[in-house]
Amino acid sequence: MPLGRIAGMPLHLQSSWLIISFLVVLLYGPVLRRSMPELGLGAYAVALGFCLLLGVSVLLHELAHAGAARAFGWPVDRIVLSIAGGHTAFGRTNPRWWASTVVSVVGPIVNLLIAAVGFALLPGLGEAAQVDGAMVARIGWSVLSLTSTANLLVGLFNLVPGLPLDGGRVVEGLVWGLTGSERMGTVAAAWTGRLCAVAIVTAVLLLGMWQRPLSLIVAGLLVWMLVSGAADGLRRSKASAAMEGRTALGLSRPAVGIPAGQSLRAVEQTAAQLEPGTSVVGMEDGIPVGVLDGGRLSAVPSHERAASPLSRALLPIRPSAILPEELSGHDLLEAAVRCASPVMVVVDAEGTVIGTLSAARLNAELERSGLIRPDGSAR
Numbered sequence: 001m002p003l004g005r006i007a008g009m010p011l012h013l014q015s016s017w018l019i020i021s022f023l024v025v026l027l028y029g030p031v032l033r034r035s036m037p038e039l040g041l042g043a044y045a046v047a048l049g050f051c052l053l054l055g056v057s058v059l060l061h062e063l064a065h066a067g068a069a070r071a072f073g074w075p076v077d078r079i080v081l082s083i084a085g086g087h088t089a090f091g092r093t094n095p096r097w098w099a100s101t102v103v104s105v106v107g108p109i110v111n112l113l114i115a116a117v118g119f120a121l122l123p124g125l126g127e128a129a130q131v132d133g134a135m136v137a138r139i140g141w142s143v144l145s146l147t148s149t150a151n152l153l154v155g156l157f158n159l160v161p162g163l164p165l166d167g168g169r170v171v172e173g174l175v176w177g178l179t180g181s182e183r184m185g186t187v188a189a190a191w192t193g194r195l196c197a198v199a200i201v202t203a204v205l206l207l208g209m210w211q212r213p214l215s216l217i218v219a220g221l222l223v224w225m226l227v228s229g230a231a232d233g234l235r236r237s238k239a240s241a242a243m244e245g246r247t248a249l250g251l252s253r254p255a256v257g258i259p260a261g262q263s264l265r266a267v268e269q270t271a272a273q274l275e276p277g278t279s280v281v282g283m284e285d286g287i288p289v290g291v292l293d294g295g296r297l298s299a300v301p302s303h304e305r306a307a308s309p310l311s312r313a314l315l316p317i318r319p320s321a322i323l324p325e326e327l328s329g330h331d332l333l334e335a336a337v338r339c340a341s342p343v344m345v346v347v348d349a350e351g352t353v354i355g356t357l358s359a360a361r362l363n364a365e366l367e368r369s370g371l372i373r374p375d376g377s378a379r
Contacts, residue, residue, distance in 0.1 A: 009066055012078055017083060025051060032046055046143060057150070062087070065106060068103045074103070097185070098173070105166065122145060125141045161192045165229070168233075194226065194227065204216065204219050236330075239366055242366060246329065246332065248325055252355030254278045254279070255280070257281045257288065258310060261309050264309070264310060271292075288345040288353055289311070290311070291315050317344070320339035324349070336359060
């Protein structure tokens with residue numbers, strides 16, 4: 001659900017955020033009503049206010065990531081608020097370890113700063129709340145206390161040194177800086193996360209946390225995130241190693257760019273003169289906008305092709321699916337995952353179309369390396 005833009009960056013809200021907000025109101029409302037009976041049903045409105053403040057805190061966390069990324073020249077695609085908190089999606093980047101580390105750590109730092117300011121204000125607000133009839137001060141103290149505690153927990157939670165959390169990205173960046181290998185950084189962060197998962201399970205058993213349902217649920221979610229994040233990180237690391245030295249140009253098939261406004265009949269005549277297997281890419285203002293799709297072409301009756309533009313039979317592509325010919329290894333895989341397109345266009349340094357690369361071809365390379373099964377699922 002798009003909410004607009006902040007500093008030019010698209011902001012989206014997933015419906016899952018509304019679900020978690022409803023649950024928070026449902027759980028916190030009765031607690032607040034018991035502590036301040038005079039609020040009545042207004043306690044649920046106060047609980048909703050807390051949800052909004054928590055949402056603002058998460059947004060500030062993501063804006064910190066986005067702001068730091070922009071400072072390093074990274075393109076920011078969008079900011080998304082979801083049931084897991086939020087995430088910031090970046091465009092294609094060529095990051096350095098220090099930039100990656102800074103971008104990762106600033107989010108949790110913002111939450112810890114919010115918590116510090118909140119806790120600093122609590123004593124004064126607490127004194128005001130002791131005055132008879134100071135209902136507003138009492139409500140403010142309760143909401144501020146909970147918001148500060150929530151930000152402290154969010155900040156510490158995100159600093160846990162395991163993927164996919166910010167703390168894991170920090171470990172990844174630091175090891176990358178020490179070894180000069182981003183892949184080694186990913187492996188280190190994955191194993192650190194696994195060790196944290198083991199430590200959490202041990203703590204749950206030794207401290208009797210398994211007897212407290214809420215603590216057990218939180219611990220279980222964290223362990224699941226760390227274990228799955230580690231598995232994903234190691235899988236990506238192996239895939240990067242398998243793709244080492246493989247370039248977008250080397251894996252592509254030949255292609256030519258043709259104006260998207262040219263008639264399909266003229267395109268067919270041009271294609272007949274090309275080498276077999278050459279793809280046709282539609283161009284607008286010198287920029288690739290789509291790849292000729294056989295199925296869409298077949299859907300255009302033969303007698304209409306002389307008057308139909310190439311754009312009618314194109315499979316559209318996004319700008320993120322335009323890859324430089326030298327892109328290779330880890331960067332090539334990251335670009336393919338980020339654009340999530342069935343086909344990508346390869347261009348040279350001048351922006352001239354020289355090839356197309358299908359996601360199926362990349363999957364075939366990974367299957368040959370034993371990293372995925374023939375059906376495309378991870379091993």
